[in-house]
Amino acid sequence: MKKSVLSAMVVLLLLGAAAYAAFFVAPTDAKQGVIYRILFLHVASAWTGLTSFFICFIANLLYVLRRQPRWDWLGVSAGETGLVFTTVVLLTGPIWAHPVWGIWWTWDARLTSTFVLWLLYVSYLLLRTLVEEPERRALLSALFGIFAFIDVPLVFGSIRWWRTQHPQPIIMGAPGSGLDPTMYKVLFFTWFAMLGLMTLLLRQRYRLEAMRGDLEIIQRESEAA
Amino acid sequence: MALLSNTAVLLGKELRTEFRSRELLTTTTIFVLIVIVLFSFSFDPTSEESRRFGAGLLWLAFLFAASLMLQPCFLREQSNDTLSALRLSVSDPFAIFLAKLVANTLFLLLTELLLLPVFAVMYNVSVLPMLHWLVLVFFLGSLGVSITGTALSAISAQARMRELLLPLLLLPLLTPILVASTEVTTALFDRSPYVQWKGVGFLAVFDLAFLTILWLLGEYLLEE
Numbered sequence: 001m002k003k004s005v006l007s008a009m010v011v012l013l014l015l016g017a018a019a020y021a022a023f024f025v026a027p028t029d030a031k032q033g034v035i036y037r038i039l040f041l042h043v044a045s046a047w048t049g050l051t052s053f054f055i056c057f058i059a060n061l062l063y064v065l066r067r068q069p070r071w072d073w074l075g076v077s078a079g080e081t082g083l084v085f086t087t088v089v090l091l092t093g094p095i096w097a098h099p100v101w102g103i104w105w106t107w108d109a110r111l112t113s114t115f116v117l118w119l120l121y122v123s124y125l126l127l128r129t130l131v132e133e134p135e136r137r138a139l140l141s142a143l144f145g146i147f148a149f150i151d152v153p154l155v156f157g158s159i160r161w162w163r164t165q166h167p168q169p170i171i172m173g174a175p176g177s178g179l180d181p182t183m184y185k186v187l188f189f190t191w192f193a194m195l196g197l198m199t200l201l202l203r204q205r206y207r208l209e210a211m212r213g214d215l216e217i218i219q220r221e222s223e224a225a
Numbered sequence: 226m227a228l229l230s231n232t233a234v235l236l237g238k239e240l241r242t243e244f245r246s247r248e249l250l251t252t253t254t255i256f257v258l259i260v261i262v263l264f265s266f267s268f269d270p271t272s273e274e275s276r277r278f279g280a281g282l283l284w285l286a287f288l289f290a291a292s293l294m295l296q297p298c299f300l301r302e303q304s305n306d307t308l309s310a311l312r313l314s315v316s317d318p319f320a321i322f323l324a325k326l327v328a329n330t331l332f333l334l335l336t337e338l339l340l341l342p343v344f345a346v347m348y349n350v351s352v353l354p355m356l357h358w359l360v361l362v363f364f365l366g367s368l369g370v371s372i373t374g375t376a377l378s379a380i381s382a383q384a385r386m387r388e389l390l391l392p393l394l395l396l397p398l399l400t401p402i403l404v405a406s407t408e409v410t411t412a413l414f415d416r417s418p419y420v421q422w423k424g425v426g427f428l429a430v431f432d433l434a435f436l437t438i439l440w441l442l443g444e445y446l447l448e449e
Contacts, residue, residue, distance in 0.1 A: 119397040123393050123394050127384060130386055131383065148398065150435075151401070158405050158427060
């Protein structure tokens, strides 16, 4: 069997197991009831999205220093994959917030900075479509990617200090907050499954980008000939 | 020291170019003026309301104006084919950025100081007692806008649809500046004004962080 099909099946199994654990293994929340179970999708996606953006940042740095096309390919793949997971976060957030907080959206630190993060990476991908020459596109987008990633903690800090209605973080928050130990285990397992999915998407996207890069070279050579 | 003397010469060039035509300053000032008038229709600009919203809309107007003003920064060099000459003339390309960002900060600051009295009169906000602190916030905020804006205008000048691209790249990146400057300015517009040191410090950190990145990455931004 082909390696990509096999790895896709493994990831599918992991995601299935994670979904099962999220619905049947984790205990029901005392206050929120069953709705809280969206946490496993929401938080795991958020962590996976951030992991992906971090990979994008490292790839951007390496491209600027080494100038090998593969770092550009990895950068764009990780940027897109991160954007997909962050979109999931932004969609599941309001679905969860509406029954629990009674509103779809609040301009709280995490929501707002996730939204700004999403906008920054949309701009990153947009910039790539507007530069024709492959090497210039790779360099400029890598530089913008570095700027964007370094901006993220500043965005989060500024919004957290001044614009938030202070819902205390539950995970790694103040003493007394926190999840049930089983919930933690399920959450980390879901994250693990999501990381599997991320790796799968990243790999496929990387291969596509590599093929595109080769195609561009062939096209330019045939035009020159 | 070569960096400083190079920067001084280039800064002289930037200032001369601008003060010969005064294009940037005129257009930016009029733009902010238009925005200030238009914003007054979105709420009732009585003294109390202005204290609450005034600082935010003033900074929003400055950010929009800056995203317009920073466009020609590298575009001009590119359309006149002077970028290569500029690069050859200095040993450290950071000098080009330093000169441009100091010039942009000065232009922004000048626009802001020209419009502050107009804003104060039209929106019934007293600015005189805290003027020196306001100048400090305007300086730190404008410096941050200019550092990131100058760097990004070097990027956007090399792309298609550059006029549209710069605001798209720049404005989300400036979220921290908008939030912190607005907070500090609101505190200064307050009935019993005070200086919010946390915000001032935050702006300084932002400026320092991006100046360092620009120093490290500047030479790659100007690669041909």
